[in-house]
Amino acid sequence: xxxRELVVLGTAxxxxxxxxxxxxxxxxxxxxxxxxxxxxGTQRQMLRAGVxxxxxxxxxxxxxHGDHSLGLxxxxxxxxxxxxxxxxxxxYPASGQHFFERLRYATAYRxxxxxxxAPVAADGPLAVxxxxxxxxxxxxxxxxxxxxxxxxPDGRRIxxxxxxxxxxxxxxxxxxxxxxxxxxVTLDDVSEVRRGxxxxxxxDTRLCDGVHALADGADMLVIESTFLDEDVRLATDHGHLTxxxxxxVARDAGVxxxxxxxxxxRYSDPAEFERQARAAGFEGExxxxxxxxxxxxxxx
Numbered sequence: 001x002x003x004r005e006l007v008v009l010g011t012a013x014x015x016x017x018x019x020x021x022x023x024x025x026x027x028x029x030x031x032x033x034x035x036x037x038x039x040x041g042t043q044r045q046m047l048r049a050g051v052x053x054x055x056x057x058x059x060x061x062x063x064x065h066g067d068h069s070l071g072l073x074x075x076x077x078x079x080x081x082x083x084x085x086x087x088x089x090x091x092y093p094a095s096g097q098h099f100f101e102r103l104r105y106a107t108a109y110r111x112x113x114x115x116x117x118a119p120v121a122a123d124g125p126l127a128v129x130x131x132x133x134x135x136x137x138x139x140x141x142x143x144x145x146x147x148x149x150x151x152x153p154d155g156r157r158i159x160x161x162x163x164x165x166x167x168x169x170x171x172x173x174x175x176x177x178x179x180x181x182x183x184x185v186t187l188d189d190v191s192e193v194r195r196g197x198x199x200x201x202x203x204d205t206r207l208c209d210g211v212h213a214l215a216d217g218a219d220m221l222v223i224e225s226t227f228l229d230e231d232v233r234l235a236t237d238h239g240h241l242t243x244x245x246x247x248x249v250a251r252d253a254g255v256x257x258x259x260x261x262x263x264x265x266r267y268s269d270p271a272e273f274e275r276q277a278r279a280a281g282f283e284g285e286x287x288x289x290x291x292x293x294x295x296x297x298x299x300x
Contacts, residue, residue, distance in 0.1 A: 002030050004197065004297035006222060009038075009045035011261045011289045013226045013240075014067050021045050021291050022067045023262060025222060026055065027199060029150065030131060034058045035075065036148065036201050036222075042071030043078050049292050053082040058127075058134070061092035062203040063145035064099040073106040080112045087114040091126055091136070093144040094119035120146050123210070132196075137214050139205035141239040147203065147214045152196030162190040197300055203262060206239050207249070215253035219298045222289075223249070224262035229276050247277035250284065256298045258282055261289035 009024030016022050022039025026046075033055040035042075046052070056079060061069050069092075079088055092100050097119055104115070118126060120136045127134040132150045139145040158177070163169065166185045168176060176182040176190065200218040202211055204226075215221050225247075226240040235242050241249075243260060250258040260273050267273075270288050277286055287295050 003028050006295040007049050007051055008289045008291060008293045009042055009049055011263060011291055013262045013264045015265060016041060017265050024071060026051050032057045032131060034060060036060045037062055037068040037203060038071035038075045039067045040070040043074040053079045054084050056088055059090040060148045062147060063093060063141060063143050064096035068203060069103060072103040076104055077109045080109060083112045087116055089116040089118050091118050091120055093146055094121040095144045137210035139210045140208040141204045145204055147210055148201045149214045150199040154196050155194045156187060156191040157194040158191045166190060194300060197297060199297060204239055206236055207245055211249055215249050215255055218255050220257045221250050221255045222259040222261060225260040225273055226262050226264050228267060228272060243273040243276040244280040247280035247282040251282045255284055257285040259287045259289055259295055
């Protein structure tokens with residue numbers, strides 16, 4: 001069964017709180033799983049959320065601050081302990097290679113799984129599969145940070161009324177889809193383009209070109225909103241976004257579902273992030289991330 005959803009494992013900025021774990025997000029994309037920014041405690045959060053090591057096909061780290069990467073050691077060792085039967089690929093900023101190696105080999109363990117290291121050194125595609133293309137874009141943070149974007153290939157949507165108009169039915173429909181033409185009728189004559197789904201993941205950054213490029217036309221945008229708008233100067237100084245800034249990006253990019261996350265522990269009322277996002281003019285679907293919540297990717 002096809003499942004496309006975001007499983008939120010943690011939502012705290014910098015330090016965990018009583019109610020929020022360090023960052024961690026698993027994107028289920030049909031039969032594959034991409035783990036983003038596993039902070040400290042991610043392995044336990046996976047257990048609580050019903051996520052297994054076997055669910056992980058890729059790990060994408062935006063940058064090497066602890067709240068986004070300290071969980072790598074435990075997750076990598078768990079992948080090996082559980083003897084995940086498929087290879088796992090890890091993407092992370094190339095400038096942090098020494099951090100990745102330290103986390104990967106933080107303690108002694110038996111390696112049983114092929115973990116491919118695929119560091120990111122520039123904007124552009126990282127992987128092209130039948131299910132998606134994975135791209136990276138440089139962001140603006142005190143340490144090198146990249147955001148990630150998943151794009152499904154465009155497909156075709158069959159239009160029943162056009163099939164009927166051409167008298168095509170039954171097994172001939174499948175034949176037309178496979179061969180592209182049947183009795184002078186082309187696939188274009190009876191279908192239209194169905195744009196592939198797009199998912200974007202934007203963590204620690206100021207406003208920059210990369211943020212807008214990643215968000216453009218996304219069906220789901222997961223984006224940090226560490227600060228509220230009244231603390232915009234703090235956000236800029238420390239390389240972060242406010243709720244209003246994140247929502248304005250989503251508004252201008254035509255995002256369908258906005259997920260705000262990575263909240264500073266200084267704020268006690270999560271509803272204020274929603275109020276400021278709406279005040280910025282975002283009218284689409286909006287989720288204020290909470291640990292262990294599941295958010296479906298909007299259907300096409």
